[in-house]
Amino acid sequence: MKTYIALFRGINVGGKNRLPMKDLAALLDGLGLQNVKTYIQSGNVVFRGKPADTAQLSKRISAAIEASYGFAPWVRLLDTPTLDRAIRDNPYPEAQAAPNTLYVNFLAAVPPCPNLDDLEKLRGPGERFELKRDLCYLHAPEGIGRSKLAAGMERLLGVPMTSRNWNTVAKLGELASGD
Structure with missing residues (x-):
């Protein structure tokens, strides 16, 4: 069995695409995934399953949600080494002291x-970002609510992200290593 981390995009946000974590855990269990643990309501799940192609498993999970709930969320599925790399490669370790200002975009x-270049132009005072392969780190000391950099990141990177x-990344790391 292999440990996976599923990051769901756009569920339980602003009253849309409601999916209680208890129901999500049951749905994943019904797909044959084991030891399903959810973390907060925004769609973070750690589970164990047979080694699989992450893209195919992600599509299978999304399709099962669509069949049961009427919407198909995008799911970024990671294995434990990928999450460990995201934690280890953080270019802003000093920002961990204020973890609500440090983001990992998967x-x-x-x-x-x-x-x-255009991302650089959107940077606000004190904001920093670094692209590392399929991860983009963002340190926004004033938060991301009004950050033009955060708002434009996906469009200017040109790929979907979540x-x-x-805090969430670290907690998921703890949950994944606890298996």
Whole structure:
């Protein structure tokens, strides 16, 4: 069995695409996945399953949600080494002291043509970002609510992504290593 981390995009946000974590855990259990653990309501799940192609398993999970709930969320599926790499490669370790200002953007793929120049132009005071393969780190000391950089990141990177703050990334790392 292998440990996986599923990051769901856009569920339980603003009253849309409601999916209680208890129901999500039961759905994943019904797909034959084991030791399913959810973390907060925004769609973070750690589970064990047979080694599989992560893209195919992600599509299977999304299709099962669509069949049961009427919407198909994008799911970024990671294995434990990928999450460990995201934690280990953090270019802003000093920002971990204020973990709600540090974000990891998990990208669908390595961006083929990221527009880093335009991203740089969107940076607000004190904001920093670094693209590392299929991860883009963002340190936004003033938060991401009004950040033009955060708002434009996906469009300018050119690939789908889902973001998690450092608290969530660290907690998922703990849950994944606890298996």
